Structures are given as structure tokens and as C-alpha cells.
Amino acid sequence: MTELDDTDRRILRALVADATQSASALGRRLGLSQPAVWRRIRRLRSEGVIAGQRLDLDRERLGFGVTVFLGVKLATKGRVSLDDFERAVSAIPEVQTVEHILGLFDYRLRVVARDIADFERVLRRRIMTLPGVGDVEANVLLSEERRPGPIG
């Protein structure tokens, strides 16, 4: 497990806001030398604290007006392998995330669609036809907010 100091936290916060900043630009902002910043970023990456990068796109401007979270319960556990379900569901382009969970459901899916009619098409043609799918609960996303977490 990696322990962070205050400088690491400041670097992480800056990179979560914009991962394309150069080490020298970051150093100027944080009052550190370029090599010092570079060394810390390299360590954060090699220790897996920075797992990668994500492009933050405006879904609505790209025509995806609807995001729905689906809780999916498998109907025939044992008969259908989890691997088959996971492979099939991950291959659906409109399914953005697949999480295996414990509790009321087996999986939670994040699904994007152009509008409600498009969502209905994805649900009926792609989700409900998956191997082993049982009960499905849908919640339409109204807003979401990502917080800095315990590095804030």
C-alpha cells in the first residue's frame, strides 16, 4: 500500500483535473522542480495509484440524453456461467460499466441511450436477451457528481 504526503495529494488532485499537464507546468503551479514532480508521478504510476486516464465527455452534447442504471438478477444460477453472462454483457456498446455486486442484485450495469425509445430498444433487444437474465430494476440517472475522495 502506498502512503501519500501532502505534495503527492496536490499532484494527484491536479492530475485528476487534467492529466495532460506536463511535469514542468505542474511544478510551476505547485512550486516544485520539474524533476521532483516527474519522479513523484512516475512513482504514483508504477505503484498503481494512478491506474490510467479517462476522457471526460459531455454525453448530452454527443446525443446521449439518457443514462440508466440497471440492477440485474440472474434467473438460472448454476445453469448459465457467470463468465458467459459477463462476456456477453461487456460486448454491448451501450453498456458502459459492469459491476459484480452482492446484495439485492448480481450485477449493476450503466447503460447510455439517445432517448427513452432508444433505451427501450437496448433493453429489449440486447439486455433481456442475455443468457440467464432474470429480474431487472431500472433507475434513470438525473445527476452525478464525482468527489475528490480522501485526497481532498
Next chain:
Amino acid sequence: MLDETDRRILRQYQHDPGMGPAELAERAAVTPATCARRLERMRAAGIIRANRAVIDWRALGYEVEVSLRVALDKTQPRAFDEFTAAAREVPEVVEIQTFLGRVDLRLYVIARDMAHYQHLYRSAILPLPHIADIEALMHVARIKSDEVLPV
């Protein structure tokens, strides 16, 4: 509106946001100048909001991930606002989502271990205002998490 070239750049860029400009241009089969111009236009139009680093909380010792599904007491007109404002004050809450459906809100909470989670749940989550019902779902694994949009 976007044309096919913009979409091709976005598709490539989404799949590997760590790519440098030269490599992105090559994979999208456009010149570096065209690629830079298109990206700049999409940033200015607010289509590309940012390219963000993704933190792996496990690498920082947060082994437990819990989704809390919350129903609020809707007889209180300010329930949503007051609940979200208070939830923002809890550092271990990394996502707050609001819904139309059976669930009103979802809090995505991380903790170091089950004992830490238990402590957070009692001392920081249950005291949040206007909770009518709360259900916890434990994360076992993330099968797909790239959040790529099918542009």
C-alpha cells in the same frame, strides 16, 4: 455537429486517453495538424471536458467499496439539497448520483476494511439528514469500467 472524422478521433482517444497527439493522429488516420484542430474545436464546444487521471483507491489501501442506495423522506421539501450538502462533507464518499426510480440517491463509499466501513456507516452515513431507507450493495468486482461512449 460532429462529422465522421471527429467521431473517429473520439473513438480512438476514448480507448486510450494516455496516447500522445502524434499517435492519436496516426490511429485516427488524420494529419497531426487536423487532429489538433479538431480536438481544440471539440474542447471549445464543451464536448471534451477533460482528460482525467483515474485513481485506484485499492493501491491507497481502500479495500472495501460499497454502494449505498438511499430513499429520502420526500415530505421534507429540502431533503435532496440538505442530504447532498452533508454527504459532500464525508471524504470517503467518492460519488453522489441522483435518480428517478425506486432509489433516490446512490452514494459510492470507500473504506480501508470492514471495521473502517462499519465505523463510517455509523458515524458519518447514518447521521446524514432525511434518510427514509438505506440499502448497501458490496462490490465484488468491476468487469467493465472504461465508460466509453459508443460515438
